[in-house]
Amino acid sequence: MFHKHVGKEEIVEYVARTYREGGGVPSIRQILKQFSVCRARLYKLFPDGLKQICREAGVPYPEERDKVVKMMKGSKPAMERSRQGENFDFWFKKTELEAKVKELLYAFQLKTEGVKSEPYWRSRREQFNELAEWLLKGLKEAGTQRELELLKKDFEKLKMHYVRVIGDLTLSDRLKEQREALAKLVREYSEIEGALKPLREKFGVPIEKVAPAISELISIHESCGASTEDVIALCQFVKVMANMGWDPNTLHHYILGHHQTLLNVNALKVEKARLEKEVQRLSSERRRLLANISDLKQERDHIAEEVQEIKDLRSKLSQLLSKEMEIIGRAEMNNLVAGIMYKEGVDGLANAIVNDRRFILMLQLSRENELLAKLIDIIVQIIDDNTKQQKEWATKLSFICELFQRQFQKSYNLASPT
Known part of the structure; x- marks a missing residue:
């Protein structure tokens, strides 16, 4: 680290003391190392360098050093050498x-x-x-x-x-932006020049002379209605004929005379290509329609088969429904017969109880005696006896009805398909 606060007196005192002790004047390098000061700082304090230091210290300046310095660094002043050297x-x-x-x-x-x-x-x-x-x-x-x-x-x-x-922005910043913009323009110009160089080599003339020829070709393209391919073919034809020795006037008359014919031929070719594409499109559409018709026929046959199956099923259902209604009618008749039989059984029970001698005797006794306990027991016994008889009769009737129903079911199963 350099010492910034080194004064002239300290350096002068050091040089004088070194001379008295050793008998010699220290060099600039020794002074810089002793005080850790930079060369620029030293020459700022002593512009004339070591001569000024020796003069202020009162010691003789070693003249032989000037010869060495002049031989190594020339005759430039010490301050300038310092600025152009390592500290420039x-x-x-x-x-x-x-x-x-x-x-x-x-x-x-x-x-x-x-x-x-x-x-x-x-x-x-x-x-x-x-x-x-x-x-x-x-x-x-x-x-x-x-x-x-x-x-x-x-x-x-x-x-x-x-x-x-x-x-x-400051003026320096604006100048910097302008320099950058100028550098960008120079780069773009170089890129354009690089792109134009192959064109110059291709045409063999400067690009500005190629522009009129291109303009003429564009006018032919626009005025005659020729396509780019036609213009290219025309140029190739002219080149071939010119190489064969045709006169330019002959080429001119030939091109003018047959130009419209060539255009008509091109138009016919274009129309032919369009019609071929249209035929291909119609053929594709025809194949698609035929495929749709075939699909519709298959769908129609399938629907007809389903309709026939539905008719057959309806016929079978009608037959089954007729048989079912017949069975239901017979079942209702059986229920009616059973109801009548049950009613007759109840009426028979009631008549049996009324006509029973014990019941009649009980009624007569009940009129004479108010104690009805024994009579009630007799009534219960009479009812139980007659009820048991009627139950047996009803069981027999139920058995008869069950036989009828099973017979009808057996007949129905034999009539229905397996």
């Missing part, structure tokens, strides 16, 4: 950044010149001036690459502040 890039960047700061300050003052009397812009001008002066002061004191990089970042911040306040 540093000085260039430093002065370049200083110029940019001054340009930015001038641009800000120029942009705000008309409104500098307003309080807002007056304060902005003062702020920008202070920031720019601070940067310029830092650039003057900067002696290392690190310090220069930090100042460069500060300059970028100042430029962004300029853009925010003014709302426009």
Whole structure:
């Protein structure tokens, strides 16, 4: 790390002390190493270099060193050698950044010149001036690459502040954009030249001389109604005939005389191609319609078969329905007979009870005696006896009905198909 605060007195004292102790004057390289200072800083303090240091230290300057220096680096001054040597890039960047700061300050003052009397812009001008002066002061004191990089970042911040306040780019930025646009145009021009080069080589003439010929071909294409293929064929025909030695006038009359015929032939060819396509389309449509007709015939036959099956099924259902109605009628007759038989059984039971001697005797006794307990038992016994008899009779009737129903069912099963 270089020492920025090394003074002239310290360097002069070091040279004088070294001369007294060792009897020799230290070189510039030894001085730089001793104080860790950059060459630019040293020559800023002593523009004449080692001669000035020896002069201020009161020691003799070694003349033999001038010969060596002149032989190695020429007769240029030490300050210039330092700037053109290893520190030239540093000085260039430093002065370049200083110029940019001054340009930015001038641009800000120029942009705000008309409104500098307003309080807002007056304060902005003062702020920008202070920031720019601070940067310029830092650039003057900067002696290392690190310090220069930090100042460069500060300059970028100042430029962004300029853009925010003014709302426009700086002159350098506009020039940069214009240079980039110009470079883009140069690239596009180079690309166009590269694309035109094969055309020049193909036609053997500059491209601007090819344009009239192309224009004539376009006029033939538009005025005569010829297609691009016709124009190409015409050009090939003219080329072949010219190679065979035909006179241009003969070619002219030949082309004019047969041009319409050729156009008619082309039109007929086009119409023929159109008709062939139409025939192909109609053939495809015919095949499609025939296929649809075949499908419809198959569908018709299928429907006829289904109709016949439905008719047969309806006939069978009619027969089954007739037999079912017959069975239902017989069943209703059986139920009617059974009902009559049950009614007759109940009537017979009632008549049997009424005509029973015990019942008649019970009625007579009940008129004479109020104690009916024994008589009631007798009535119950009479009813039980007659009820049992009627149940037996009803069971026999039910058995007869069941026999009738089974006989009818057997007859129905024999009549129905398997």
